[in-house]
Amino acid sequence: MENLVNQGGIRPLMSPVELQEGIASLSRGAYFKEASLDMMLSILTESAANMSGVARASIWALGSQHEDLLCLDLFELASRRHSKGQRVHASQYPSYFSALRAGNCISADDAYIHPLTAEFALDYLPRHGVTAMLDTPIHIRGELQGVLCLEQVGTRQPWTSAHALFAQAVANLVTLALVEYEAGEAKLQALAAGERLKAVCSAI
Numbered sequence: 001m002e003n004l005v006n007q008g009g010i011r012p013l014m015s016p017v018e019l020q021e022g023i024a025s026l027s028r029g030a031y032f033k034e035a036s037l038d039m040m041l042s043i044l045t046e047s048a049a050n051m052s053g054v055a056r057a058s059i060w061a062l063g064s065q066h067e068d069l070l071c072l073d074l075f076e077l078a079s080r081r082h083s084k085g086q087r088v089h090a091s092q093y094p095s096y097f098s099a100l101r102a103g104n105c106i107s108a109d110d111a112y113i114h115p116l117t118a119e120f121a122l123d124y125l126p127r128h129g130v131t132a133m134l135d136t137p138i139h140i141r142g143e144l145q146g147v148l149c150l151e152q153v154g155t156r157q158p159w160t161s162a163h164a165l166f167a168q169a170v171a172n173l174v175t176l177a178l179v180e181y182e183a184g185e186a187k188l189q190a191l192a193a194g195e196r197l198k199a200v201c202s203a204i
Contacts, residue, residue: 038072048150054151060149070086095119101144105137109156111131128153135149
């Protein structure tokens, strides 16, 4: 049997039971109303990698014209490192972006040959050692806003339905975090507008 331990000593992907337990644990999280958006996203990527056993977990925001993706947080399990700011452009990966726009989950057991991820074989995959990708669209009020990416590095295992359900659950939590952030920002703006109105009225 092929060695299932990923490059860098990372453990094998988690079993369906372990993934279900991970989903339950994440769903009970009480940090959404207390942490900043950056902190919430870093918690989710790190938890997703730890609970699933993937080497890389990341959250990306879709640009306003749907022409690029900006990394909001990437967690690498082997180095325990967070980073952000990377971009990928639709002009380089048209098939991948078309699939995202259609709302499709992309499950590539071999990212080098899958028709929706093979475009990454010339640069992204070898640069990061990525061999398998599981990418789940993130929607807010029915609109595509980004994507959650789970990536295997080195030796790869086939994705299962349990991994897809886990990724969807994490993507839903990302949506919740973004909605909570939007609600908080709207409340702050309303309070600021109220204060400005009071100042205007008192000056009259």
